[in-house]
Amino acid sequence: MAIKQGLEQKLQQKLSPLQIQTIKLIEMPIQTLEQHVREVLNDNPVLDDTPSGGGDDAPRDVSISEVEQQETSGGSMEENYGPQDDDIPSYNLYVNNWGKDERPEYNTFSVKQSFTQSLQEQLGYRNLNEQQRTIASFIIGSLDDDGYLRRDIESLVDDLAFRAGIETTADEVERMLKVIQEFEPSGVGARDLRECLMLQLEDKKQTPAVQNALRVLRNQFDAFKNRHFQKIMAREHLTEEEMKAVMDEIRKLNPSPGGEIDDSYADQAQQVVPDFRLDYENGQLILTMPRFSIPELRINRKYAEILETGKYTQDRTQKEAAVFVKQKLDSAKWFVEALRQRQNTLESTMRAIIEYQHDYFIDGDESSLRPMVLKDIAERTGFDISTISRVVNSKWIETHFGIFPLKYFFSEGLENSEGEEVSTREIKKVLREMVDAEDKHNPLTDDELVDVLSSKGYKVARRTIAKYRTQLDIPKARLRREL
Secondary structure, X not given: OOOOOOOOOOOOOOOOHHHHHHHHHHHOOHHHHHHHHHHHHHHOOOEEOOOOOOOOOOOOOEEHHXXXXXXXXXXXXXXXXXXXXXXXXXXXXXXXXXXXXXXXXXXXXXXXXOHHHHHHHHHXXXXXXXXXXXXHHHHHHOOOOOOOOOOOHHHHHHHHHHHXXXXXXXXXXXXXXXXXXXXXXXXXXXXXXXXXXXXXHHOOOOOHHHHHHHHHHHHOHHHHHOOOHHHHHHHHOOOHHHHHHHHHHHHOOOOOHHHHOOOOOOOOOOOOOOOEEEEEEOOEEEEEOOOOOOOOOEEOHHHHHHHHHOOOOOXXXXXXXXXXXXXXXXXXXXXXXXXXXXXXHHHHHHHHHHHHOHHHHHHOOHHHXXXXXXXXXXXXXXXXXXXXXXXXXXXXXXXXXXXXXHHHHOEOEEEEOOOOEEEHHHHHHHHHHHHHHOOOOOOOOHHHHHHHHHHOOEOOOXXXXXXXXXXXXXXXXXXXXXX
8 A cells, every 4th residue: 555645735713712712701691701700710729809908018919910021021931930741730630620500600599499399298288198199299290380281191090100110090190180289379280271270260259250251161162262252152141241251250360370389490580680781861872881890800929929939949849839820820811801802892792783773772662773683783893793693692781761682683674665674673563553452352364464564664474474473472363352
Protein backbone atom coordinates (compact mmCIF):
# COMPACT_ATOMS: atom_id res chain seq x y z
CA MET A 1 0.00 0.00 0.00
CA ALA A 2 1.48 3.33 -1.10
CA ILE A 3 1.67 6.20 1.38
CA LYS A 4 0.76 9.58 -0.08
CA GLN A 5 1.34 12.97 1.41
CA GLY A 6 -0.64 16.05 0.43
CA LEU A 7 -1.77 19.46 1.55
CA GLU A 8 -5.38 20.30 2.26
CA GLN A 9 -6.75 23.75 3.00
CA LYS A 10 -9.72 24.09 5.37
CA LEU A 11 -11.63 27.11 6.63
CA GLN A 12 -12.72 26.67 10.24
CA GLN A 13 -14.18 29.05 12.76
CA LYS A 14 -13.41 28.40 16.40
CA LEU A 15 -14.90 30.32 19.31
CA SER A 16 -12.59 31.57 22.02
CA PRO A 17 -13.38 30.79 25.68
CA LEU A 18 -14.45 34.44 26.07
CA GLN A 19 -16.88 34.20 23.14
CA ILE A 20 -18.36 30.94 24.46
CA GLN A 21 -18.82 32.45 27.91
CA THR A 22 -20.38 35.62 26.48
CA ILE A 23 -22.89 33.60 24.43
CA LYS A 24 -23.95 31.66 27.52
CA LEU A 25 -24.36 34.84 29.57
CA ILE A 26 -26.41 36.56 26.85
CA GLU A 27 -28.94 33.72 26.91
CA MET A 28 -29.46 33.97 30.68
CA PRO A 29 -32.42 35.92 32.09
CA ILE A 30 -31.60 38.23 34.98
CA GLN A 31 -32.48 35.79 37.79
CA THR A 32 -30.30 33.05 36.33
CA LEU A 33 -27.47 35.52 35.73
CA GLU A 34 -27.49 36.77 39.32
CA GLN A 35 -27.33 33.19 40.55
CA HIS A 36 -24.48 32.45 38.15
CA VAL A 37 -22.49 35.49 39.32
CA ARG A 38 -22.82 34.33 42.93
CA GLU A 39 -21.61 30.87 41.97
CA VAL A 40 -18.59 32.27 40.14
CA LEU A 41 -17.70 34.38 43.18
CA ASN A 42 -17.96 31.31 45.39
CA ASP A 43 -15.96 29.08 43.04
CA ASN A 44 -13.14 31.54 42.32
CA PRO A 45 -11.25 32.16 45.60
CA VAL A 46 -9.16 35.04 44.24
CA LEU A 47 -12.23 37.22 43.67
CA ASP A 48 -13.78 39.48 46.27
CA ASP A 49 -16.75 41.67 45.34
CA THR A 50 -17.02 43.37 48.74
CA PRO A 51 -15.09 46.54 49.51
CA SER A 52 -12.27 46.04 51.99
CA GLY A 53 -13.02 47.46 55.42
CA GLY A 54 -10.84 48.92 58.14
CA GLY A 55 -8.79 52.07 58.37
CA ASP A 56 -5.96 53.39 56.25
CA ASP A 57 -3.57 50.76 57.59
CA ALA A 58 -5.87 47.82 56.82
CA PRO A 59 -4.87 45.48 53.96
CA ARG A 60 -6.40 46.73 50.72
CA ASP A 61 -7.84 44.52 47.98
CA VAL A 62 -6.21 44.90 44.59
CA SER A 63 -8.13 45.78 41.43
CA ILE A 64 -7.79 43.52 38.43
CA SER A 65 -6.19 46.37 36.44
CA GLU A 66 -3.42 46.68 39.04
CA VAL A 67 -2.62 42.99 38.78
CA GLU A 68 -2.67 43.25 34.97
CA GLN A 69 -0.08 46.03 35.14
CA GLN A 70 2.14 43.85 37.32
CA GLU A 71 1.75 40.98 34.87
CA THR A 72 2.53 43.20 31.87
CA SER A 73 5.67 44.50 33.53
CA GLY A 74 6.93 40.95 34.01
CA GLY A 75 7.49 38.12 31.56
CA SER A 76 5.33 35.20 30.50
CA MET A 77 3.89 32.66 32.91
CA GLU A 78 6.71 30.25 32.13
CA GLU A 79 9.33 32.96 32.66
CA ASN A 80 7.79 34.12 35.94
CA TYR A 81 6.73 30.81 37.50
CA GLY A 82 8.91 28.25 35.73
CA PRO A 83 7.98 25.38 33.34
CA GLN A 84 4.60 23.83 34.03
CA ASP A 85 4.85 20.43 32.35
CA ASP A 86 6.96 18.37 34.78
CA ASP A 87 4.16 17.39 37.13
CA ILE A 88 0.48 18.26 37.08
CA PRO A 89 -0.51 20.05 40.29
CA SER A 90 -3.45 18.49 42.06
CA TYR A 91 -5.65 21.56 41.59
CA ASN A 92 -5.40 21.14 37.79
CA LEU A 93 -7.24 17.85 38.14
CA TYR A 94 -10.28 19.48 39.71
CA VAL A 95 -13.31 19.68 37.44
CA ASN A 96 -15.84 22.37 38.19
CA ASN A 97 -19.05 21.40 36.44
CA TRP A 98 -22.74 22.22 36.89
CA GLY A 99 -24.77 19.96 39.12
CA LYS A 100 -27.49 17.60 37.96
CA ASP A 101 -30.12 20.33 38.16
CA GLU A 102 -29.72 22.57 35.10
CA ARG A 103 -31.69 25.34 36.80
CA PRO A 104 -30.20 25.68 40.30
CA GLU A 105 -32.40 28.68 41.09
CA TYR A 106 -35.32 26.24 41.40
CA ASN A 107 -33.61 24.28 44.19
CA THR A 108 -35.82 25.72 46.90
CA PHE A 109 -37.59 24.26 49.88
CA SER A 110 -41.35 23.97 49.55
CA VAL A 111 -43.62 24.81 52.43
CA LYS A 112 -46.84 24.23 50.49
CA GLN A 113 -48.62 21.01 49.68
CA SER A 114 -48.64 19.64 46.20
CA PHE A 115 -51.90 18.45 44.63
CA THR A 116 -51.04 14.80 45.29
CA GLN A 117 -49.96 15.48 48.88
CA SER A 118 -53.29 17.17 49.62
CA LEU A 119 -55.25 14.16 48.37
CA GLN A 120 -53.02 11.72 50.27
CA GLU A 121 -53.57 13.71 53.47
CA GLN A 122 -57.35 13.58 53.00
CA LEU A 123 -57.06 9.85 52.39
CA GLY A 124 -55.41 9.49 55.80
CA TYR A 125 -58.59 10.65 57.52
CA ARG A 126 -60.70 7.88 55.95
CA ASN A 127 -61.46 4.66 57.82
CA LEU A 128 -60.13 2.12 55.30
CA ASN A 129 -58.33 -1.20 55.59
CA GLU A 130 -54.78 -1.61 54.26
CA GLN A 131 -55.80 -2.94 50.84
CA GLN A 132 -58.41 -0.24 50.30
CA ARG A 133 -55.91 2.47 51.30
CA THR A 134 -53.31 1.07 48.90
CA ILE A 135 -55.83 1.01 46.04
CA ALA A 136 -56.98 4.55 46.74
CA SER A 137 -53.37 5.77 46.96
CA PHE A 138 -52.63 4.07 43.63
CA ILE A 139 -55.61 5.85 42.04
CA ILE A 140 -54.38 9.20 43.37
CA GLY A 141 -51.00 8.54 41.78
CA SER A 142 -52.75 7.83 38.48
CA LEU A 143 -54.53 11.20 38.30
CA ASP A 144 -53.42 13.76 35.72
CA ASP A 145 -52.22 17.24 36.71
CA ASP A 146 -55.71 18.66 36.12
CA GLY A 147 -57.26 16.15 38.54
CA TYR A 148 -58.81 13.77 35.98
CA LEU A 149 -58.53 9.98 35.90
CA ARG A 150 -58.08 9.18 32.22
CA ARG A 151 -57.38 5.48 32.63
CA ASP A 152 -60.10 2.87 32.58
CA ILE A 153 -60.87 0.81 35.67
CA GLU A 154 -59.78 -2.50 34.14
CA SER A 155 -56.27 -1.20 33.40
CA LEU A 156 -55.99 -0.04 37.03
CA VAL A 157 -57.00 -3.54 38.20
CA ASP A 158 -54.25 -5.05 36.02
CA ASP A 159 -51.62 -2.54 37.20
CA LEU A 160 -52.47 -3.15 40.84
CA ALA A 161 -51.93 -6.87 40.28
CA PHE A 162 -48.64 -6.58 38.36
CA ARG A 163 -47.06 -3.54 40.03
CA ALA A 164 -48.44 -3.61 43.58
CA GLY A 165 -49.17 -7.32 43.94
CA ILE A 166 -52.79 -6.64 44.95
CA GLU A 167 -55.61 -8.83 43.68
CA THR A 168 -58.75 -6.71 43.42
CA THR A 169 -61.88 -6.27 41.33
CA ALA A 170 -63.27 -3.49 39.17
CA ASP A 171 -66.06 -2.95 41.71
CA GLU A 172 -63.61 -2.37 44.57
CA VAL A 173 -61.53 0.06 42.48
CA GLU A 174 -64.73 1.87 41.50
CA ARG A 175 -65.72 2.16 45.19
CA MET A 176 -62.30 3.64 46.06
CA LEU A 177 -62.62 6.08 43.17
CA LYS A 178 -65.96 7.22 44.61
CA VAL A 179 -64.18 7.88 47.92
CA ILE A 180 -61.58 10.06 46.16
CA GLN A 181 -64.32 11.92 44.31
CA GLU A 182 -65.58 13.11 47.69
CA PHE A 183 -62.25 14.88 48.35
CA GLU A 184 -61.48 18.55 47.88
CA PRO A 185 -61.27 20.18 45.41
CA SER A 186 -64.70 19.17 44.22
CA GLY A 187 -64.62 17.38 40.86
CA VAL A 188 -61.32 15.60 41.43
CA GLY A 189 -61.14 12.01 40.15
CA ALA A 190 -63.60 12.63 37.32
CA ARG A 191 -63.11 10.63 34.15
CA ASP A 192 -64.37 13.30 31.77
CA LEU A 193 -65.62 16.88 31.76
CA ARG A 194 -69.23 15.85 32.15
CA GLU A 195 -68.56 13.86 35.33
CA CYS A 196 -66.31 16.64 36.66
CA LEU A 197 -69.02 19.29 36.33
CA MET A 198 -71.71 17.00 37.73
CA LEU A 199 -69.61 16.15 40.81
CA GLN A 200 -69.25 19.85 41.56
CA LEU A 201 -72.98 20.49 41.10
CA GLU A 202 -73.83 17.57 43.40
CA ASP A 203 -71.73 19.21 46.14
CA LYS A 204 -73.66 22.47 45.90
CA LYS A 205 -76.91 23.41 47.59
CA GLN A 206 -79.64 21.83 45.48
CA THR A 207 -81.49 24.89 44.23
CA PRO A 208 -83.81 24.64 41.19
CA ALA A 209 -81.06 26.11 38.97
CA VAL A 210 -78.51 23.53 40.20
CA GLN A 211 -80.98 20.68 39.71
CA ASN A 212 -81.77 21.88 36.18
CA ALA A 213 -78.05 22.14 35.42
CA LEU A 214 -77.53 18.55 36.58
CA ARG A 215 -80.39 17.39 34.36
CA VAL A 216 -78.98 19.24 31.34
CA LEU A 217 -75.50 17.75 31.81
CA ARG A 218 -76.92 14.27 32.43
CA ASN A 219 -79.35 14.21 29.48
CA GLN A 220 -78.22 16.85 26.98
CA PHE A 221 -74.44 17.08 27.26
CA ASP A 222 -73.75 16.84 23.49
CA ALA A 223 -76.25 19.60 22.78
CA PHE A 224 -74.75 21.64 25.62
CA LYS A 225 -71.22 21.30 24.18
CA ASN A 226 -72.46 22.56 20.82
CA ARG A 227 -74.41 25.42 22.41
CA HIS A 228 -77.72 24.22 20.99
CA PHE A 229 -79.76 26.06 23.60
CA GLN A 230 -83.09 25.93 21.81
CA LYS A 231 -82.92 22.12 21.55
CA ILE A 232 -82.07 21.84 25.26
CA MET A 233 -84.93 24.15 26.26
CA ALA A 234 -87.40 22.19 24.15
CA ARG A 235 -86.27 18.75 25.33
CA GLU A 236 -86.02 19.65 29.03
CA HIS A 237 -89.01 22.01 29.04
CA LEU A 238 -86.99 24.98 30.30
CA THR A 239 -87.83 28.65 29.87
CA GLU A 240 -85.22 31.10 28.63
CA GLU A 241 -84.75 32.47 32.16
CA GLU A 242 -84.27 28.96 33.55
CA MET A 243 -81.74 28.20 30.83
CA LYS A 244 -79.82 31.38 31.68
CA ALA A 245 -79.77 30.33 35.35
CA VAL A 246 -78.41 26.91 34.28
CA MET A 247 -75.61 28.57 32.29
CA ASP A 248 -74.77 30.85 35.21
CA GLU A 249 -74.37 27.84 37.51
CA ILE A 250 -72.20 25.93 35.04
CA ARG A 251 -69.95 28.96 34.40
CA LYS A 252 -69.06 29.02 38.10
CA LEU A 253 -67.64 25.48 37.93
CA ASN A 254 -63.98 24.61 37.53
CA PRO A 255 -63.19 22.35 34.54
CA SER A 256 -59.67 21.66 35.91
CA PRO A 257 -59.98 20.94 39.65
CA GLY A 258 -56.33 19.90 39.90
CA GLY A 259 -55.31 23.49 39.20
CA GLU A 260 -57.09 24.78 42.33
CA ILE A 261 -54.34 23.56 44.65
CA ASP A 262 -51.02 25.36 44.30
CA ASP A 263 -48.34 22.88 43.27
CA SER A 264 -45.15 24.53 44.41
CA TYR A 265 -43.09 21.99 42.50
CA ALA A 266 -44.44 23.16 39.16
CA ASP A 267 -42.45 25.59 37.02
CA GLN A 268 -45.40 27.52 35.64
CA ALA A 269 -45.66 30.02 38.50
CA GLN A 270 -42.14 31.39 38.36
CA GLN A 271 -41.91 35.11 39.04
CA VAL A 272 -41.06 37.38 36.13
CA VAL A 273 -38.21 39.82 36.80
CA PRO A 274 -37.71 42.43 34.04
CA ASP A 275 -34.21 42.85 32.62
CA PHE A 276 -35.00 46.39 31.38
CA ARG A 277 -37.04 49.35 32.54
CA LEU A 278 -38.38 52.00 30.19
CA ASP A 279 -39.70 55.29 31.58
CA TYR A 280 -41.38 58.11 29.66
CA GLU A 281 -40.49 61.47 31.17
CA ASN A 282 -40.76 64.94 29.65
CA GLY A 283 -41.35 63.48 26.19
CA GLN A 284 -38.23 61.28 26.39
CA LEU A 285 -37.93 57.48 26.57
CA ILE A 286 -35.35 56.54 29.23
CA LEU A 287 -33.95 52.99 29.23
CA THR A 288 -32.25 51.48 32.28
CA MET A 289 -31.12 48.04 33.44
CA PRO A 290 -31.81 48.46 37.15
CA ARG A 291 -31.58 44.85 38.27
CA PHE A 292 -28.01 44.28 37.21
CA SER A 293 -24.69 46.09 37.07
CA ILE A 294 -21.24 44.65 36.47
CA PRO A 295 -19.79 43.91 39.92
CA GLU A 296 -16.51 45.53 40.91
CA LEU A 297 -14.51 42.33 41.21
CA ARG A 298 -11.29 42.74 43.14
CA ILE A 299 -8.38 40.40 43.85
CA ASN A 300 -8.02 39.49 47.48
CA ARG A 301 -4.74 40.99 48.78
CA LYS A 302 -3.60 37.59 50.06
CA TYR A 303 -3.77 36.02 46.58
CA ALA A 304 -2.18 39.05 44.93
CA GLU A 305 0.83 38.60 47.24
CA ILE A 306 1.00 34.89 46.36
CA LEU A 307 1.06 35.84 42.69
CA GLU A 308 3.87 38.35 43.20
CA THR A 309 5.93 36.03 45.43
CA GLY A 310 5.71 33.22 42.89
CA LYS A 311 7.80 35.21 40.40
CA TYR A 312 10.89 35.23 42.56
CA THR A 313 10.77 32.13 44.72
CA GLN A 314 12.34 28.78 43.87
CA ASP A 315 9.98 26.91 46.18
CA ARG A 316 7.91 24.49 44.11
CA THR A 317 4.82 24.67 46.35
CA GLN A 318 4.78 28.46 46.19
CA LYS A 319 5.19 28.36 42.39
CA GLU A 320 2.25 25.96 42.07
CA ALA A 321 0.16 28.24 44.26
CA ALA A 322 1.10 31.20 42.03
CA VAL A 323 0.11 29.26 38.91
CA PHE A 324 -3.23 28.44 40.51
CA VAL A 325 -3.83 32.13 41.30
CA LYS A 326 -2.80 33.14 37.77
CA GLN A 327 -5.26 30.69 36.21
CA LYS A 328 -8.06 31.88 38.47
CA LEU A 329 -7.16 35.47 37.64
CA ASP A 330 -7.40 34.79 33.89
CA SER A 331 -10.77 33.12 34.45
CA ALA A 332 -11.95 36.19 36.41
CA LYS A 333 -10.85 38.59 33.66
CA TRP A 334 -12.70 36.57 31.02
CA PHE A 335 -15.81 36.51 33.18
CA VAL A 336 -15.82 40.26 33.83
CA GLU A 337 -15.24 40.99 30.14
CA ALA A 338 -18.05 38.59 29.18
CA LEU A 339 -20.37 40.44 31.59
CA ARG A 340 -19.45 43.75 29.95
CA GLN A 341 -20.08 42.37 26.48
CA ARG A 342 -23.42 40.91 27.61
CA GLN A 343 -24.58 44.22 29.02
CA ASN A 344 -23.48 46.14 25.92
CA THR A 345 -25.18 43.62 23.62
CA LEU A 346 -28.45 43.66 25.56
CA GLU A 347 -28.51 47.44 25.84
CA SER A 348 -27.71 47.98 22.14
CA THR A 349 -30.39 45.50 21.09
CA MET A 350 -33.05 47.00 23.37
CA ARG A 351 -32.25 50.54 22.19
CA ALA A 352 -32.60 49.38 18.58
CA ILE A 353 -36.02 47.83 19.38
CA ILE A 354 -37.16 51.04 21.11
CA GLU A 355 -36.00 53.15 18.18
CA TYR A 356 -37.75 50.85 15.69
CA GLN A 357 -41.00 50.80 17.70
CA HIS A 358 -40.72 54.37 19.04
CA ASP A 359 -44.38 55.33 18.43
CA TYR A 360 -45.62 52.21 20.22
CA PHE A 361 -43.49 52.79 23.33
CA ILE A 362 -44.94 56.29 23.76
CA ASP A 363 -48.45 55.11 24.67
CA GLY A 364 -48.55 51.29 24.25
CA ASP A 365 -51.13 51.38 21.44
CA GLU A 366 -50.86 48.03 19.61
CA SER A 367 -51.94 49.64 16.36
CA SER A 368 -48.63 51.54 16.44
CA LEU A 369 -46.55 48.35 16.41
CA ARG A 370 -44.62 48.06 13.17
CA PRO A 371 -43.88 44.68 11.57
CA MET A 372 -40.46 43.68 12.91
CA VAL A 373 -38.38 40.53 12.59
CA LEU A 374 -35.00 39.55 14.04
CA LYS A 375 -33.25 40.53 10.83
CA ASP A 376 -34.42 44.16 11.18
CA ILE A 377 -32.74 44.53 14.58
CA ALA A 378 -29.66 42.59 13.48
CA GLU A 379 -29.13 45.07 10.63
CA ARG A 380 -29.47 48.05 12.98
CA THR A 381 -27.09 46.71 15.64
CA GLY A 382 -24.59 44.88 13.46
CA PHE A 383 -25.05 41.71 15.51
CA ASP A 384 -25.79 38.30 14.05
CA ILE A 385 -29.43 37.18 13.92
CA SER A 386 -28.59 34.31 16.31
CA THR A 387 -27.28 36.85 18.83
CA ILE A 388 -30.49 38.88 18.60
CA SER A 389 -32.47 35.68 19.11
CA ARG A 390 -30.50 34.91 22.29
CA VAL A 391 -31.04 38.42 23.61
CA VAL A 392 -34.79 38.29 22.97
CA ASN A 393 -35.26 34.85 24.51
CA SER A 394 -36.52 34.88 28.13
CA LYS A 395 -35.99 38.64 28.56
CA TRP A 396 -38.64 41.08 29.79
CA ILE A 397 -39.05 44.85 29.89
CA GLU A 398 -41.08 46.96 32.32
CA THR A 399 -42.76 49.95 30.68
CA HIS A 400 -45.13 52.64 31.94
CA PHE A 401 -48.02 50.62 30.45
CA GLY A 402 -47.08 47.08 31.49
CA ILE A 403 -44.46 44.31 31.54
CA PHE A 404 -43.79 42.49 28.27
CA PRO A 405 -41.46 39.77 26.94
CA LEU A 406 -39.17 41.10 24.22
CA LYS A 407 -40.66 38.55 21.81
CA TYR A 408 -43.93 40.46 22.06
CA PHE A 409 -42.58 43.31 19.90
CA PHE A 410 -41.69 41.02 16.98
CA SER A 411 -44.33 40.18 14.39
CA GLU A 412 -44.69 39.50 10.69
CA GLY A 413 -46.32 42.02 8.37
CA LEU A 414 -49.24 42.02 5.92
CA GLU A 415 -50.22 44.57 3.31
CA ASN A 416 -53.47 46.46 3.69
CA SER A 417 -55.68 47.64 0.84
CA GLU A 418 -53.53 50.77 0.44
CA GLY A 419 -50.34 48.76 -0.01
CA GLU A 420 -48.97 49.68 3.43
CA GLU A 421 -47.39 47.00 5.59
CA VAL A 422 -49.17 46.48 8.92
CA SER A 423 -48.24 44.27 11.85
CA THR A 424 -50.08 40.99 12.32
CA ARG A 425 -50.45 42.06 15.95
CA GLU A 426 -52.53 45.03 14.81
CA ILE A 427 -54.79 42.68 12.85
CA LYS A 428 -55.15 40.41 15.89
CA LYS A 429 -56.13 43.42 18.00
CA VAL A 430 -58.82 44.39 15.48
CA LEU A 431 -60.00 40.76 15.37
CA ARG A 432 -60.29 40.65 19.15
CA GLU A 433 -62.25 43.92 19.22
CA MET A 434 -64.65 42.61 16.55
CA VAL A 435 -65.34 39.41 18.50
CA ASP A 436 -65.82 41.32 21.75
CA ALA A 437 -68.32 43.65 20.10
CA GLU A 438 -70.27 41.00 18.15
CA ASP A 439 -73.85 39.96 18.86
CA LYS A 440 -73.43 36.89 21.09
CA HIS A 441 -76.84 35.62 20.00
CA ASN A 442 -75.50 35.46 16.44
CA PRO A 443 -71.67 35.47 16.55
CA LEU A 444 -69.57 36.14 13.46
CA THR A 445 -68.30 33.14 11.50
CA ASP A 446 -64.75 33.07 10.09
CA ASP A 447 -66.08 33.99 6.62
CA GLU A 448 -67.96 36.96 8.09
CA LEU A 449 -64.84 38.04 9.99
CA VAL A 450 -62.90 38.00 6.70
CA ASP A 451 -65.53 40.25 5.11
CA VAL A 452 -65.52 42.72 8.01
CA LEU A 453 -61.71 42.88 8.09
CA SER A 454 -61.70 43.40 4.32
CA SER A 455 -64.10 46.33 4.72
CA LYS A 456 -61.61 47.81 7.24
CA GLY A 457 -58.78 47.53 4.72
CA TYR A 458 -57.12 44.30 5.91
CA LYS A 459 -56.63 41.60 3.27
CA VAL A 460 -56.67 38.33 5.24
CA ALA A 461 -57.54 34.81 4.11
CA ARG A 462 -60.05 32.64 5.99
CA ARG A 463 -57.36 30.15 7.09
CA THR A 464 -55.35 33.07 8.49
CA ILE A 465 -58.38 34.18 10.52
CA ALA A 466 -58.72 30.64 11.88
CA LYS A 467 -55.02 30.62 12.84
CA TYR A 468 -55.19 34.02 14.57
CA ARG A 469 -58.40 33.03 16.35
CA THR A 470 -56.68 29.92 17.72
CA GLN A 471 -53.66 31.96 18.84
CA LEU A 472 -55.99 34.40 20.63
CA ASP A 473 -57.87 31.50 22.25
CA ILE A 474 -61.15 32.56 20.61
CA PRO A 475 -63.58 29.63 20.11
CA LYS A 476 -65.51 28.99 16.92
CA ALA A 477 -68.70 30.96 16.28
CA ARG A 478 -71.08 28.23 17.49
CA LEU A 479 -69.15 27.95 20.77
CA ARG A 480 -69.38 31.70 21.33
CA ARG A 481 -73.17 31.68 21.03
CA GLU A 482 -75.07 32.79 24.14
CA LEU A 483 -78.76 33.04 25.07
